[in-house]
Amino acid sequence: MHFALTPARRGAVALALCAASLTALQAVALPAAHATSPSSGSAGSSGAASVSGIEDATARTVAASLADPAWRDQVRTAALGSAQVDLALLTARAAAPAALNSRVTAADRGIVRAKGLAADTGSLLRLRLGADSMRDSLLRSAASPLVAAAGTDEKAAAVVAYDSNGRAHRLSSRTVPDVPVYVVDIDVTKAVSAGLATVNRQFTARGLDAPAAAAPQTAGFWTTRVDSVYLNDDEEPWILGDAEIFSIVSGFGLDGKVRVDTVDMPYLDDDHTTYYPNQILVNWSNYKYNLADVVMMEDDGDTNYADLAKALADALLTITDQGAYIPLVDAILAAIPSSWYTNDADYVDSWYTLAQSSTGRLTGARANGWMTVSPYFVSQL
Missing domain, CATH: 2.60.40 (Immunoglobulin-like)
Structure with missing residues (x-):
């Protein structure tokens, strides 16, 4: 959840100090998820140096790793057992695909730098289920869940999630999808x-x-x-x-x-x-x-x-x-x-x-x- 100030509201604050009125954010609903090509890009990826860019790249990496059935089962168990899972600890497990942990560790270091934090802050990246309503479908489905980055834009009309084949899927940001989605986020x-x-x-x-x-x-x-x-x-x-x-x-x-x-x-x-x-x-x-x-x-x-x-x-x-x-x-x-x-x-x-x-x-x-x-x-x- 986010107590956001939209750009229109930012203007109102700047004009505080001049009594401008606030403009409410207009929520935009999109159709249900549909597959797009990888070239369609990621809404919310804004470069390797930003938190959203690092989250998006990590989401794609984690999605690709779920092609391994044994590893996919471990991730499912972890996600169902905790509200948020430390991604560095999760990918340090023996069953994790090779090099996944080192990529997550590098991403954590990038997050720390992007947020101007001390180098000894430790891991910040977390994995969680997108909504509680997804738990039943995650338990029933043998397919790989999609993986999306939490991002930093509450105005976005769409969420881009990735499957284990690298394809991007556009999901409505306002309607919870009927398929399970893991979210790569940070421990705020x-x-x-x-x-x-x-x-x-x-x-x-x-x-x-x-x-x-x-x-x-x-x-x-x-x-x-x-x-x-x-x-x-x-x-x-x-x-x-x-x-x-x-x-x-x-x-x-x-x-x-x-x-x-x-x-x-x-x-x-x-x-x-x-x-x-x-x-x-x-x-x-x-x-x-x-x-x-x-x-x-x-x-x-x-x-x-x-x-x-x-x-x-x-x-x-x-x-x-x-x-x-x-x-x-x-x-x-x-x-x-x-x-x-x-x-x-x-x-x-x-x-x-x-x-x-x-x-x-x-x-x-x-x-x-x-x-x-x-x-x-x-x-x-």
């Missing part, structure tokens, strides 16, 4: 955790999260806690997996410079669902003023976290303390490249001027969701 929970670590390292290096050393010594500190949270969403293609949400909290630190903190929210998987995380969102001991801003974003695609950190730092370091609080949401949104508002590092919603005393239900500026918050004092042990 692991990727976001590693990505935020990358962002935080760069923020630290550039002084955007200086420690609160100047704070007066007390028996604890006040925070704002998220008691519950709910997000809306448009209809999503069946091939996309769970969302991965994180928030960027910004304000002015005790040194008078812009401060940015990241907050991972991995539990926010489904739209139209209320979650009760009791999660600390803002630590007020780190901030000079009694106000902070929150920008909520989502990643299930080509986000390069090193580039994201640089873009934010370059923009925020130009803002200086004028002796009064300055909202930072607009600067954060303006700093993020337009390409990241398609299906990676998407803008979900924002909350301006959150105060230490804020309590109750707060609807986001986009009205795409709400949070109930409350002040919470963290006592020393």
Whole structure:
């Protein structure tokens, strides 16, 4: 699932700041699957250096490997036994076709580079069944399932999946096919955790999260806690997996410079669902003023976290303390490249001027969701 901001919505954000209206994504339904020639190409493959391009190439490789009946049975057992399977571990098995594991390992390294993550991040590629409704047909069918890349474009009208003979099949992105499809995807929970670590390292290096050393010594500190949270969403293609949400909290630190903190929210998987995380969102001991801003974003695609950190730092370091609080949401949104508002590092919603005393239900500026918050004092042990 994906809390996407379409290009029309990206324009609305850029014009925030000018009151443009949002344009809803038009879902396009295609006919049922039909075979095409391999030369028809892959919707969603955008080059070897991108996450979607690597996923697509891996999907074709995995599809070809399923021509081996014994290996196909092992993959089926793994896919039925787990919501997502670590592709590197799966292809390391003795029954895997020769060289498959080395290709998957190389693809994992490419994913890590494309997302600007640390070299020791480890494997990110995962294999999963496209939908729970495919389980029965996977159990009954002796034929090789199709294999598709999750991709990063929620606007795509079609999904391209491959069979074991290398042929490409166009599937509707809106209607779950009646044939089993394996999806090559990335572990977005692991990727976001590693990505935020990358962002935080760069923020630290550039002084955007200086420690609160100047704070007066007390028996604890006040925070704002998220008691519950709910997000809306448009209809999503069946091939996309769970969302991965994180928030960027910004304000002015005790040194008078812009401060940015990241907050991972991995539990926010489904739209139209209320979650009760009791999660600390803002630590007020780190901030000079009694106000902070929150920008909520989502990643299930080509986000390069090193580039994201640089873009934010370059923009925020130009803002200086004028002796009064300055909202930072607009600067954060303006700093993020337009390409990241398609299906990676998407803008979900924002909350301006959150105060230490804020309590109750707060609807986001986009009205795409709400949070109930409350002040919470963290006592020393």
